[in-house]
Structure formats: C-alpha cells, structure tokens
Amino acid sequence: MALSLRIILNEKLYLKNPEESLLGRKIVAEGLRLINTLGFEDFTFKKLAKEIETTEATIYRYFENKHRLLVYLVNWYWTYLEYKVTIQLNNIVEPKEKIKKVISALVIPASNLFSDVFIEEKAVFDLVMYEGSKSYLTRNVKDNNKDNLFKPYKDLCARISLVISELNPKYKYPHSLACTLLEMSHTQKFFKINLPSLTDFSKDKSDASLIDFLEKLVFDTLKK
C-alpha cells in the first residue's frame, strides 16, 4: 500500500502556490537541492533560475525572497515529521515506547514514507540540520510568528510535549524538553559530522549512541 500525503502550508509563505504548477514544484525541489549544495548564504534565485532554465523574476513571482523559500521547505519538513510521528505512534499504548518512537523518528530520516511526495525526506532533513535555525534567527521572528510561520514547528513541539506529559503528568517543562529533543537531534548530528569533539559519538554511520543519549536524557528527567 502506498500512503498518500498532501502537505498544506500557510499561504503567507508564498506569493503563488508552488505546488500548483510544474514550474513551482521544480522551484521547490531544485531549490532544496541547490541550497543543500551551495549553503543558504551562497544560494541565489539567479543560480536556481539557471538550473531549472527559467528567469530570476519568475521565481520571485512564487516566493518573496529566498528566506521565504527556506521557511517553506523547513515547514514542509516539520509538517511531514508530525505526520510521520502520528503514524508511528499508531496502536502504541506504552508512553515509554511512544517516546522511543518519537526519538527515532526525529533522528533517522526514513527513506520516503509517502509515495507521491516530490520532496525527499533525506534532503529536507539535511536542510533542516544545516539551515533550519536560520528560519527563525532573524530580527522579524515576532512578525513572522504573528503570520503563523512557525506553526508546524510549534505543533510538533506541542504534540511531543503531550507524549512527555503522558509519561509524567507532573513534569513541569514538557515543551522545553520536547524542544530540546528537536533541537539536539539536529545539532548533535551536525556536530557528529562536522565538529565531533563536541559529542561523544563514534565516527560510524549509526545513530545508536545519539538515540541512547537522548532517550536517557528524557527518561531520567521524567523518572518519578
């Protein structure tokens, strides 16, 4: 069975919905690829236009600027992740087991769960790891927040915090802990790859020790 998924994002993210045209989908898919190869700072609409054989001005008709495209992609990931977590938690009753599922969903980018998605999970995972925090580390966070641009992240955080509260209803910081999990699953992975002395993980590909670290952190602080 192939699962179908349609991710609907905040209309304020774009000027024209990129999902509704072939060109729009190309902008998003190739934009993701190009940001990942060049890094967000060196990425420009001009370079993207060349890549997909259109013009800069045309891309501006879809996205106000490259930051909006970044937020679009990052939001896509958080929305996707919340779907994924929801599916993974299906039929699981043990809160402890639920948290384990959440952590592995955060750390391991599964090969595409949904068949009809034109954005690759592995690629957006990398994007979020390298560029994700740049979506909110700006002087207009508050304005962007008023436009609900961070809703997918906040929703995911809230959902994880519910699982946390299930395990220990008296715990005072479920959101902060959920958020720590979200941030650290990316930060520590980034450090493992690029600045390994900031972690205690071996060089191999496996994420076992990162998962162990996060699980221990959560279970210990939630112990009654």
Next chain:
Amino acid sequence: MALSLRIILNEKLYLKNPEESLLGRKIVAEGLRLINTLGFEDFTFKKLAKEIETTEATIYRYFENKHRLLVYLVNWYWTYLEYKVTIQLNNIVEPKEKIKKVISALVIPASNLFSDVFIEEKAVFDLVMYEGSKSYLTRNVKDNNKDNLFKPYKDLCARISLVISELNPKYKYPHSLACTLLEMSHTQKFFKINLPSLTDFSKDKSDASLIDFLEKLVFDTLKK
C-alpha cells in the same frame, strides 16, 4: 579590586589585530552594536564604516569579511565565559555545586566582571543568542575547524564536560551533555523572548525556571 583580563584570540580570525588600534577596537565594539540592532544579514561593513566615520575598505583591512568579525565576537564570548566559569568554580569542591555555578554562568550575563574590557558582556550574550550558531552553520565548518576557529567553544565544552564527569565518572555522554547545556541556555532563552509557546517559562524577566529546567535535566541524567 578590579580584575584585569586580556583575551587573546586566534590570529586567523583577523587580518590585522583590532585590539592594537583605537580604530580596530571601534570596529569591534560598534560592529557588535550594529549587528545587534540590524541583525547579521542586514549588517554591512559600509554601514559600520559610516557609523564610526571611516571607510569600508579600511574595515576590510582588519577583517576578511563580516563572517570573520562574527566569529571573532562569538569566540570572544566563549573565551570570556570560560574565564568566568573558572573564576566562579574557584574554591568550590562539591561537583553538584560546581554544575549549578556553571549553569548560572551560562544563563545569566553578569554585568561586566572585568573592568578593562571594551566589549560588554550583555551585548555579546545577545549576539551569541541571536547569531551564534551562524558562526558554524556554514559549508566551510570543517575548514574553519582546521584553522581552530571553534577552539574556544570546544574548550568550554570540554571544561564543562570535566565537571560533569566529576559528578558521575561513568556517564557516557559528558560532551554531548555539556553542549546541550550550552546550546539550550541560549535557544530556550531566545524562545522565551520570541516564541514562548516553545517553552514552559513564565513571561517575567527572571531566569529561575530556565535554570531549574537545566539543573534538573543534568542532575537527573547524572544520577547514579
């Protein structure tokens, strides 16, 4: 008694040591101020030059580009923080007490501890909170790391991890935990100010609950 402090930073950070001239110190001090008001993306050397009444080209003689200036300032902060932690840990024997001191040093930017420093702690703290991760979230992290550009951060992380290991020598992830403390002390504070639903802290100025959250996290996971 006024404590004196001389922070010596990696020579690869600058083309000409800004500490050695009045103009250089102005570039650093005003640069910090201007990045904080404009945000790193909108900050330019031209704007800074206007502010301190010099030319863009002159600033380029001190720093290769604005990213190097950012790394310079961020490194200044980590080095300063390591000094601060060292002083705060003086004469303290209880590992648990040491960790408490570390956490409060991370979270609370003290009004300048050292009298002769031309950079304000509160301002660099804000800089690191808003722009800090942009110093390493680039495509040349690895090259920058080879040039030792992240040494102050790694040193601080290593030092905190030693305190962690003192409390529980068997704990397997002292660096990752130290790093989590460092990152979360800034991230959660940023969220408290800008995206409060990602935290569980009240709106007041006090950092008591953030400190409580972090202390609990560390002590619980280090419990034998």
Next chain:
DNA sequence: CATTTTTAATAGTAATACTATTATTTAAAA
C-alpha cells in the same frame, strides 16, 4: 631628515536582491 613601513582613502567591479514594464500564453466570454 630621508626613507621605509604602516595605515587609510579613492575609485572602482562583479554579483546580489530586487522591481517595473512588456510580451506571451492560456482560458473564458461573446
């Protein structure tokens, strides 16, 4: 005092981040 050496300003350039306007295609109404 002459002369290096250091320091800073002038005057550029290629690229970036946009925008206004025009042209072309597609779709709907007459």
Next chain:
DNA sequence: TTTTAAATAATAGTATTACTATTAAAAATG
C-alpha cells in the same frame, strides 16, 4: 470562433552588497 481578459513569464533595468586594486597620507625607524 473570435475576442477579451487573466495568468504567466521574460526583458531590462536599479540600488545595494561584498569585495579589490591602486594611490595617498601618516607614522615609525635608521
């Protein structure tokens, strides 16, 4: 089927950014 309008994309710009090469002025040294 034609006309008209609406949507879409390309052309051609501009102001700003991120630099650099060259020259001029000031300071340090012999």
